[in-house]
Structure formats: C-alpha cells, structure tokens
Amino acid sequence: MGVSAAGWSAIAASFAALSAFMTMRIHRRNLLDSVRPELVLTGWARLAEGLGDSAHEVIAFRSIRNVGRGPAFNVWLECLHESNNRLTASMMTTRLPILAAGEVADVDSEILIWWMNVEPDETLSRRLHVSVRVVCFDSQNRRHKTEYSLHVEEIAPGVAVADALFPGVTVTGALIPGVMLIARATRTRTVRSLRTQARLARTPLLGRPFRRGL
Numbered sequence: 001m002g003v004s005a006a007g008w009s010a011i012a013a014s015f016a017a018l019s020a021f022m023t024m025r026i027h028r029r030n031l032l033d034s035v036r037p038e039l040v041l042t043g044w045a046r047l048a049e050g051l052g053d054s055a056h057e058v059i060a061f062r063s064i065r066n067v068g069r070g071p072a073f074n075v076w077l078e079c080l081h082e083s084n085n086r087l088t089a090s091m092m093t094t095r096l097p098i099l100a101a102g103e104v105a106d107v108d109s110e111i112l113i114w115w116m117n118v119e120p121d122e123t124l125s126r127r128l129h130v131s132v133r134v135v136c137f138d139s140q141n142r143r144h145k146t147e148y149s150l151h152v153e154e155i156a157p158g159v160a161v162a163d164a165l166f167p168g169v170t171v172t173g174a175l176i177p178g179v180m181l182i183a184r185a186t187r188t189r190t191v192r193s194l195r196t197q198a199r200l201a202r203t204p205l206l207g208r209p210f211r212r213g214l
Contacts, residue, residue: 035139037101038068038186039075039146041109041132046178057113059152059179064096064134065104072099072136072144079111079132086117089130089152099136115154126154129182141191149182 043062048055066072075098079091091111099105111130118126132148155178 035070036068036188037066037070037072037099037136037138037144039072039099039134039136039144040065040067041134041148042104055116057115057154059111059113059130059150061107061109063104063106064099066099066101069101070138071101072138073097075099075134075136077107077109077132077134079130081128081130083117083119087114088117088128089113091132113152118154128152137191142188143191144186144188146184146186148184151180151182153178 041061041063042065043060045058045060045062047058047060049058064075064077075096077091077094079089081087081089089111091109094107094109096105096107111132113128113130115126115128118128120126128151130150130152132150134146134148136144138144
C-alpha cells in the first residue's frame with residue numbers, strides 16, 4: 001500500500017524540522033566559537049632563590065595572551081599543591097577584569113617550588129606534578145578552565161639546563177632535566193550548569209560527589 005499525500009507531507013515536514021534544528025545547532029556552534037577566548041601563558045623562566053631553609057626554586061611566566069576570537073572576562077590564575085600537609089608548590093592568585101582578543105597582559109607570576117617538602121623516590125630524585133589553572137568567562141556566560149600540567153624535576157647543582165620552551169620543557173613528550181609540559185587541556189561549562197552543581201554540592205550527606213569540577 002503506497003504512502004498517502006498526507007503521509008508524504010508529514011515526512012517532508014519532519015525532514016524540514018530536522019534540517020532547521022541542525023542549522024540552528026550549526027549557527028549556535030559558530031556563535032560560541034566566535035566569542036571563545038583562548039588563553040596561553042608565555043615568557044617562561046626558571047631560577048633558584050633563597051638560602052638554607054628558605055631555599056626554593058621559581059618557575060615563572062611573564063605574560064598571558066588571548067589567542068582566541070572573543071574577549072575573556074574575570075580571568076584568574078592559581079596554583080597550589082601540598083603533600084602530607086606541607087606546601088610543595090604555590091603561586092599568588094592573579095586576577096584580570098578583562099583580556100581582549102589578541103591582547104597580552106603582563107602578570108609576572110611565579111610558582112614557588114619547595115623541594116625540601118618533596119619526598120625523594122627510590123633513586124633519591126625529587127619530582128613533582130604541578131597544575132596551573134587559568135579560568136575565565138566569555139560573553140555567552142560560559143566558563144573556560146584551562147589546566148597546564150607540568151612535570152617538574154629537581155636539578156642538581158652544576159647541571160646545565162637546555163633552553164627550550166622554557167628551561168627544561170618540551171612539548172614532544174621527551175623528558176629533559178627540568179620541567180615537562182605533560183598536557184594543556186580546557187574544559188568549558190555554562191554558568192547555569194555550574195550553579196546547579198553548586199546547589200547539589202550543598203546537599204547534606206549526598207553533596208560530596210558534586211563538589212568536583214566546581
């Protein structure tokens with residue numbers, strides 16, 4: 001039995017609706033991409049400071065650049081790590097109200113590495129995983145959280161460090177004395193979803209699983 005004219009009309013209407021939905025999704029995606037900021041840290045350096053019990057190393061980056069297509073609002077940068085309740089890496093939180101597309105801002109941020117609080121491994125070497133978080137919002141009320149994952153190794157006195165992306169860093173995965181950039185990843189979420197998760201996280205007894213990722 002053939003399809004009636006009404007049936008063909010219904011099929012055509014369904015395909016038209018699907019096509020309109022897909023077109024709307026594509027336009028929405030293009031809009032979001034057009035306002036998406038992309039923040040990168042530049043001007044890396046490494047140096048030693050202090051003497052005796054106050055001796056520590058500094059991994060510094062001098063500026064932050066927005067290489068994305070949209071402005072970044074309410075930017076902040078943070079880094080804090082502890083081991084056995086002892087501070088191993090820290091950085092003063094830096095905040096910027098806005099960073100326009102293509103703009104570079106000087107931040108002169110310094111990550112302090114306290115090797116005395118890092119337990120040596122079986123080879124008596126000290127290694128540390130450090131995460132630098134860069135958070136911002138776009139004009140469509142979405143949060144972008146970028147995490148720089150760094151593998152840091154203590155450098156023995158007298159060891160020369162090659163000058164790569166910054167002393168001891170490679171993006172190819174080959175570890176050289178110093179620091180290796182393991183990964184750089186960005187996670188994007190809407191403010192609405194973050195608020196919903198925050199409300200769930202405050203639920204007595206059941207809120208703990210929702211506290212991750214806030």
